[in-house]
Amino acid sequence: MPEGFASTHEPPYYAVIFTSLRTEGDNGYKAMADAMFELALKQRGCLGAETARDPAGLGITVAYFTDEGAIRAWKENSRHLVAQQLGKEPLVLVGVSFVHLTATPIRKHRF
DSSP states (O other), X not given: OOTTSOOOOSSSOEEEEEEEEEOXXXXXXXXXXXXXXXXXXXXXXXXXXXXXXXXXXXXXXXXXXXSHHHHHHHHTOHHHHHHHHHXXXXXXXXXXXXXXXXXXXXXXXOX
């Protein structure tokens, strides 16, 4: 698999999709995002993750999990809870908007 792509199993598994849009200024966002990415990879049931951000500030991270219990455990991880709360504080991570989706892939194609 090329560098940057997650190594996932054949479906079924779950994809948690986190999309964010940032404005000017980092305000600690990159360090927190990097820490959460690495922490997610260490979670029970995490199969891998991929992340990208364009020059305009739109970022998408997809983390793959074995089951809904693993997703719940990730959502309830104490360090992740702190990051979630900070993301809601307008004076901490200024200019960040978030969308969070969960999906179940039904097939996988490589090309």
